[in-house]
Amino acid sequence: MHAAGPENWVPARWNGGPLETARRGHLDPSFAAVLKDWYGTRSLDLLSGTPINCLLVPWSAGVEPKLEAEQQRILTSFVREAHTRNIAVVGVLYPAAEPRRAAESAVKAKLDGLALAGEAASDGRFLAELRKYWGKKPVIPLGGRDALRAEADWAVWATKEGVPPRVRITSGDGAVMATTTSEPWIESNTWLVQALLAAGGSRPAWLGYALAEPSVQDYVRAIADASIAGGRWIVSLDDRLQAGLWRREAQALAAWQSISAALRQYEEIQHARPLRPVSVLGIVRDPAFPYPEIADEYLNLIHRRRIPFTVIERRSLTHGAIAGLRAVLALEVAPPSDSERALLESFAKAGGTLVAGPSWAPLKEGEDEFVTAAMGSGELILCRREICAPEAVAREMVDWIGAGNLPVRVFNAPSALLRAWRADSGGTVLVHLVNYASSPSERVTVRLQGRFPTVRLMRPGAEAVNLKPDFSGSGTEVRVERVEVVASLLFEE
Amino acid sequence: MRTADKRLNRREWLAAAAAALGGAARGLAAEAPVSPVSIGKYAGYDDHLVEGLARQFNQLGGIGRLVSGKTVAIKLNLTGGGRLGNYTAGQTHWVHPDVVGACCHLFGRAGARRIRLLEGAGRGEPLEDKMLNGGWDVAALRNSAPVVEFENTNYLGSGKRYARLKAPRGFIYPGFDLNHSYEDADVFVSLSKIKHHEECGITLTIKNMFGATPNSIYGDDAGVDEPNENARRGREAVLHLGKRPPSRSAPQEIDPAGNRYEGYRVPRISVDLVAARPLDLCILDGIESSVGGEGPWVKGFQYAKPQMLVVGWNPVCTDTVAAALMGYNPRAERGQTPFHRLTPVPEGQPAWAENPMLLAESIGLGSADLSRIEVRGVPIQEAMFDFESRRKI
Numbered sequence A: 001m002h003a004a005g006p007e008n009w010v011p012a013r014w015n016g017g018p019l020e021t022a023r024r025g026h027l028d029p030s031f032a033a034v035l036k037d038w039y040g041t042r043s044l045d046l047l048s049g050t051p052i053n054c055l056l057v058p059w060s061a062g063v064e065p066k067l068e069a070e071q072q073r074i075l076t077s078f079v080r081e082a083h084t085r086n087i088a089v090v091g092v093l094y095p096a097a098e099p100r101r102a103a104e105s106a107v108k109a110k111l112d113g114l115a116l117a118g119e120a121a122s123d124g125r126f127l128a129e130l131r132k133y134w135g136k137k138p139v140i141p142l143g144g145r146d147a148l149r150a151e152a153d154w155a156v157w158a159t160k161e162g163v164p165p166r167v168r169i170t171s172g173d174g175a176v177m178a179t180t181t182s183e184p185w186i187e188s189n190t191w192l193v194q195a196l197l198a199a200g201g202s203r204p205a206w207l208g209y210a211l212a213e214p215s216v217q218d219y220v221r222a223i224a225d226a227s228i229a230g231g232r233w234i235v236s237l238d239d240r241l242q243a244g245l246w247r248r249e250a251q252a253l254a255a256w257q258s259i260s261a262a263l264r265q266y267e268e269i270q271h272a273r274p275l276r277p278v279s280v281l282g283i284v285r286d287p288a289f290p291y292p293e294i295a296d297e298y299l300n301l302i303h304r305r306r307i308p309f310t311v312i313e314r315r316s317l318t319h320g321a322i323a324g325l326r327a328v329l330a331l332e333v334a335p336p337s338d339s340e341r342a343l344l345e346s347f348a349k350a351g352g353t354l355v356a357g358p359s360w361a362p363l364k365e366g367e368d369e370f371v372t373a374a375m376g377s378g379e380l381i382l383c384r385r386e387i388c389a390p391e392a393v394a395r396e397m398v399d400w401i402g403a404g405n406l407p408v409r410v411f412n413a414p415s416a417l418l419r420a421w422r423a424d425s426g427g428t429v430l431v432h433l434v435n436y437a438s439s440p441s442e443r444v445t446v447r448l449q450g451r452f453p454t455v456r457l458m459r460p461g462a463e464a465v466n467l468k469p470d471f472s473g474s475g476t477e478v479r480v481e482r483v484e485v486v487a488s489l490l491f492e493e
Numbered sequence B: 001m002r003t004a005d006k007r008l009n010r011r012e013w014l015a016a017a018a019a020a021l022g023g024a025a026r027g028l029a030a031e032a033p034v035s036p037v038s039i040g041k042y043a044g045y046d047d048h049l050v051e052g053l054a055r056q057f058n059q060l061g062g063i064g065r066l067v068s069g070k071t072v073a074i075k076l077n078l079t080g081g082g083r084l085g086n087y088t089a090g091q092t093h094w095v096h097p098d099v100v101g102a103c104c105h106l107f108g109r110a111g112a113r114r115i116r117l118l119e120g121a122g123r124g125e126p127l128e129d130k131m132l133n134g135g136w137d138v139a140a141l142r143n144s145a146p147v148v149e150f151e152n153t154n155y156l157g158s159g160k161r162y163a164r165l166k167a168p169r170g171f172i173y174p175g176f177d178l179n180h181s182y183e184d185a186d187v188f189v190s191l192s193k194i195k196h197h198e199e200c201g202i203t204l205t206i207k208n209m210f211g212a213t214p215n216s217i218y219g220d221d222a223g224v225d226e227p228n229e230n231a232r233r234g235r236e237a238v239l240h241l242g243k244r245p246p247s248r249s250a251p252q253e254i255d256p257a258g259n260r261y262e263g264y265r266v267p268r269i270s271v272d273l274v275a276a277r278p279l280d281l282c283i284l285d286g287i288e289s290s291v292g293g294e295g296p297w298v299k300g301f302q303y304a305k306p307q308m309l310v311v312g313w314n315p316v317c318t319d320t321v322a323a324a325l326m327g328y329n330p331r332a333e334r335g336q337t338p339f340h341r342l343t344p345v346p347e348g349q350p351a352w353a354e355n356p357m358l359l360a361e362s363i364g365l366g367s368a369d370l371s372r373i374e375v376r377g378v379p380i381q382e383a384m385f386d387f388e389s390r391r392k393i
Helices: A017-024 A029-036 A041-045 A065-084 A099-109 A118-122 A124-134 A145-150 A190-199 A216-227 A239-246 A250-271 A292-304 A338-349 A390-401 B010-024 B027-031 B049-059 B097-109 B127-133 B138-142 B205-212 B236-240 B262-276 B315-325 B356-362
Strands: A011-013 A054-060 A088-093 A113-117 A139-142 A157-159 A205-207 A275-277 A281-285 A309-313 A327-330 A353-356 A370-375 A378-383 A408-411 A416-423 A428-435 A441-448 A454-458 A465-467 A476-483 A486-492 B037-041 B071-075 B114-119 B148-152 B163-166 B175-178 B187-193 B195-197 B201-203 B281-286 B289-291 B302-304 B308-312 B375-377
Touching: A017 A029, A017 A054, A017 A065, A029 A239, A041 A065, A041 A239, A054 A065, A054 A099, A065 A088, A065 A099, A088 A099, A099 A113, A099 A124, A113 A118, A113 A124, A118 A124, A118 A139, A118 A145, A124 A139, A139 A145, A145 A157, A145 A190, A157 A190, A190 A205, A190 A216, A190 A281, A190 A292, A190 A309, A205 A216, A216 A250, A216 A428, A216 A486, A239 A250, A250 A428, A250 A486, A281 A292, A292 A309, A292 A390, A327 A338, A327 A390, A338 A353, A338 A370, A338 A378, A353 A390, A378 A390, A408 A416, A408 A428, A408 B127, A416 A441, A428 A441, A428 A476, A454 A476, A465 A476, A476 A486, B037 B049, B037 B315, B049 B097, B049 B308, B049 B375, B071 B097, B071 B205, B097 B114, B097 B138, B097 B187, B097 B281, B114 B127, B127 B138, B127 B148, B138 B148, B175 B262, B187 B205, B201 B205, B205 B262, B205 B315, B205 B356, B236 B262, B262 B356, B281 B315, B308 B315, B315 B356
Parallel strands: A011 A054, A054 A088, A088 A113, A113 A139, A139 A157, A157 A205, A281 A309, A281 A327, A327 A353, A353 A378, B037 B375, B071 B114, B071 B187, B114 B148, B187 B281, B195 B289
Antiparallel strands: A275 A416, A370 A378, A408 A441, A416 A428, A428 A486, A441 A476, A454 A465, A454 A486, B037 B308, B163 B175, B195 B201, B281 B308, B289 B302
16 A cells, blocks of 8 residues: 555545546547546656645446456556555546456556445445455545445545535625625535544545636635645546646646645644644534434534534543533434433533533423523523524524633634644644635634744745734734635644 | 705805805704814825824814823724625724724823723623724734723623713603713713714714613613623614613613604614713714715615714714715705615605704704804815715615
8 A cells, every 4th residue: 555544645536548538528629638648657747746645546437348448557557657656546436337347457456445436435235346356445435425324444434525615605796795794605614524524433534526617726725624624625626727737837837836735734734743623512413313404504504603613423422522612512412311411411510501402301382492591500501493493503602602712713704714723742723714705814813712922824835924922812812914715823832 | 765855065065054154053053062173184094194183183272181191982983793895894884993093092192091992892792802803903902002991882891880871851861871981981082984874874973872872771682670791682672663671770761652763763862872971072084984874784885985084072063064074964854865764665664864963953962053163174175075976776
């Protein structure tokens, strides 16, 4: 296996060859020429100096055997060359692929892993047949999230799901309009990565969605949006960029440099060291919760409210999992078992805020959506309905926790979201900001609880700069004059 | 529905001023106090603002005697949140932080012992956080004078009790319970934006006082008997529409059966507040501003750059000059431009609003008679900015 194991793979789709040409159907002739010659040292040379060390290539799609054989012949020598550069190659199998033939040829070509696209990922028989010939070597799902249930041995907790991260445009002229709540609508996948990481245990989380006609900023944003939660977006080149890179066009190379710089930043400061998320809230997820879309919205909307949270799988709900949190959202713990009840009650009695559903305790008739009661030193907030409106939960959560109790806050950046991490060794906190709007966020203030005399601002491709912290408010405040797309702040005691 | 009227252009303004000089103002209006008002023109907030504002203070006789050794409270105008496109709130519907900083600096330089910045903010939110959300450099503001403090006046704040301030000759309320800072200050300053207002037509000094009322007592979820320090909602039910009373602990309406229409109530309540907490200095920021409403949530809200700063001792006189600078007749009656709702209302529903300057004048708070007010600095004709023609709805 090359480039360590899947946990260290930095993936990119590397589409080319006759199979990709056949799969795509009508293609611009000049781009078809790029695909035809893609698998050679010329494309591998592009990876030099970038963190990308895992390439996903089309391996089998159940098309004409001669064409597939030709694809695999080309790729076999490509894999050899990639391995000499310490780059792993993962073959992508599409739903019409024949699992035995695909697996046997992949073994012969010394592929490092196989990825199952679309419905292939959720087809149990396909997977079982594949495993017979591929064994326990890495298999990565690239289908919907329901595919993750198909087996427990996925090498990566991955999905093709995800949205191009951005601020949703609400006016006809393309400008982001103010709303009465002064918050633009941000589309982000950070919450989804958090959910994948929690469900996958110690396995990495990848998102495999593609961007439509992306700008360089869109690429950087997609990388950041997944990375700040500890996951990775599978870099997926659009045709124009791929062709430009092949031809070594200056504009494409400049874009590639920006993409590489963004990847490098997150690999160096986020993925390369043991970090744990800074959280104030634990959200308990139960895969058996009958309303999965609602469960997703709790994460999505609470993230959008900039409340730092940790996702806790119901099976992992322990004292340790909720220690140090200020609140637990347990709407999916319905009904609670005796041990869950005891655990969460003790959390509330010790001063925490517990938010639970109607199965927790019978409620008197009333109109209020939430009923609050003291519980020891803390409080119990019961939602009257089994499906508790995510928007209301997210909105109220800021109040239940108290804005002043949020460990990290960002001001004057309505189009930005954040994620903070604390070094295991203590003394260092990393705060990532992603701006989802096409225009920069300016005069942004970040406040972190605690006193941190040294604060460094890091941006992809730029030298780190020291910022002057201000301690006259509560905690440590720094002002970032401009956030184009991403910025990371390293607070050190 | 709008009563037919027209705004003033320069020529009409001169005619109106001449008519007023001819003796149009009578009765209380003629007796109401007058004081000078200074107008300054600025290319932008980086156009020698400190020097310019100091010059305007000097044109009024200086601020040294007013603020030296005193606690100065400044009621800011930070309406709502949000932003219009890439403009900051200070460029459109909030006072600009540079004007606040310049004021603090000049008050400090003139010997103010303490400056306290006042405005309502969210529950549990320090005022500084609201400012940070507007992109303000709070640390710089804090250092702009020897002692600068901040108070979120929507709640009890750092005080132990609310201050009871009586409104002599009140229209709607005989008095108010306000955050202690309104009582603690020796000198009280209003620093507001020059802009439109959806329901009242315009926002100037008098309207700025509406925001002094705490949500805990005057918010829709104010306590019934006592203030609710967890209140979060605005003042629609209690103040705008009179659908419910304020907390019983506070002074109640003089006539609970009186007119409930907001165009009637909001200007009167604003005037009551000015009567309850008299102003010593009024500053209006119109260097950059907006037309079409008080904030970006109003349909038709747009950026504007009037390039003016207006300063006066008396709120009625200051607003009168500012209204003229906006191209409006300061003595327009209710329903006449600009004193009407800016956005359409359903057929048959009223759209008028009272002229707060005339209301204030009628109880002797100051003169709204332009001909009696001495204008210093830049003449009105040279600084006028036609707000009405820039409105799109």
